[in-house]
Amino acid sequence: MFSKTCEYAIRAMIFIAQQSKDGSRVGIKDIAKGIDSPEHFIAKILQDLGRKGVVQSLKGPTGGFYLDNSGRKTTLATIVKAVDGDDIFSGCGLGLKQCSDKHPCPLHHEFINIRKDITNMLNKTKVGDLQEQLDKKLTFLRRD
Amino acid sequence: MFSKTCEYAIRAMIFIAQQSKDGSRVGIKDIAKGIDSPEHFIAKILQDLGRKGVVQSLKGPTGGFYLDNSGRKTTLATIVKAVDGDDIFSGCGLGLKQCSDKHPCPLHHEFINIRKDITNMLNKTKVGDLQEQLDKKLTFLRRD
DNA sequence: CAATTAAAAGACTTTTTTGTCTTTTAATGA
DNA sequence: TCATTAAAAGACAAAAAAGTCTTTTAATTG
Numbered sequence: 001m002f003s004k005t006c007e008y009a010i011r012a013m014i015f016i017a018q019q020s021k022d023g024s025r026v027g028i029k030d031i032a033k034g035i036d037s038p039e040h041f042i043a044k045i046l047q048d049l050g051r052k053g054v055v056q057s058l059k060g061p062t063g064g065f066y067l068d069n070s071g072r073k074t075t076l077a078t079i080v081k082a083v084d085g086d087d088i089f090s091g092c093g094l095g096l097k098q099c100s101d102k103h104p105c106p107l108h109h110e111f112i113n114i115r116k117d118i119t120n121m122l123n124k125t126k127v128g129d130l131q132e133q134l135d136k137k138l139t140f141l142r143r144d
Numbered sequence: 145m146f147s148k149t150c151e152y153a154i155r156a157m158i159f160i161a162q163q164s165k166d167g168s169r170v171g172i173k174d175i176a177k178g179i180d181s182p183e184h185f186i187a188k189i190l191q192d193l194g195r196k197g198v199v200q201s202l203k204g205p206t207g208g209f210y211l212d213n214s215g216r217k218t219t220l221a222t223i224v225k226a227v228d229g230d231d232i233f234s235g236c237g238l239g240l241k242q243c244s245d246k247h248p249c250p251l252h253h254e255f256i257n258i259r260k261d262i263t264n265m266l267n268k269t270k271v272g273d274l275q276e277q278l279d280k281k282l283t284f285l286r287r288d
Numbered sequence: 289c290a291a292t293t294a295a296a297a298g299a300c301t302t303t304t305t306t307g308t309c310t311t312t313t314a315a316t317g318a
Numbered sequence: 319t320c321a322t323t324a325a326a327a328g329a330c331a332a333a334a335a336a337g338t339c340t341t342t343t344a345a346t347t348g
Contacts, residue, residue: 027293141250171324204314294346
């Protein structure tokens with residue numbers, strides 16, 4: 001469904017939302033441990049998301065990654081688009097370049113509702129909401 | 145959603161169903177042209193599906209790939225499982241090894257219905273049905 | 289301002305996926 | 319039975335994704 005890169009990105013965003021809710025910042029090592037990902041790999045991903053304005057960061061002592069209140073309202077759709085592009089929102093399920101309502105591939109109609117549901121879900125789900133469920137221990141980011 | 149390999153596999157299965165409905169066989173070159181795929185690549189994919197009993201083939205003159213009536217009832221689920229495994233049916237959306245109803249990842253609940261819809265769709269859609277829609281020119285396998 | 293801390297940047301490697309080419313095996317029909 | 323046809327098998331190559339490592343830049347604090 002998502003690339004590994006995108007999975008790490010979503011997990012990291014939720015973790016950062018959680019760790020920075022008191023206004024502090026969280027370092028790359030803690031993030032890597034917290035979401036069980038390769039340290040340098042998630043660093044690269046977050047740097048990319050930083051350039052795109054999806055996550056905030058600060059260098060030096062007391063530095064790290066953080067999300068402000070508006071960042072916590074970031075939707076999964078924003079993250080997925082930034083990392084994987086919008087293939088999942090609009091690409092053809094059978095990989096045809098020419099596939100549309102007018103010129104549908106054999107799976108086009110079967111896919112329409114599924115794609116709509118995925119899009120709705122990604123558009124409405126916010127990082128902050130997922131972080132709150134995590135805080136309540138209703139969900140988990142790793143084994144523990 | 146699916147790997148390229150799986151996309152080619154589904155397209156090829158529909159094409160073979162169409163071309164072999166009169167009891168004849170269709171060669172790898174015609175398949176590659178018909179679904180716009182690399183010839184040797186789709187050959188390898190179909191050999192694998194052949195070994196798994198998902199498609200039938202015959203060597204020599206008048207040989208080629210074909211589907212009998214029971215083959216035409218093959219579901220997309222069968223093809224997808226044979227090619228991509230069952231990640232799409234049961235894997236965690238965030239790539240966690242430990243993810244279940246009891247120990248859900250942050251996206252677990254959001255994904256449950258989507259996964260159910262995808263599974264239903266793949267289980268109920270048969271190669272033969274897709275081929276009939278193609279015959280009626282309601283859908284397309286390539287530009288034309 | 290110098291030492292320290294932590295992210296940014298970028299080169300590099302490994303693994304997986306995708307794609308290509310050549311040789312072998314099996315079936316057909318003259 | 320021999321030439322031909324077409325898939326099977328398997329080695330190989332290219333591209334993309336995933337992961338690692340080193341150097342540079344920027345912020346903080348004494």
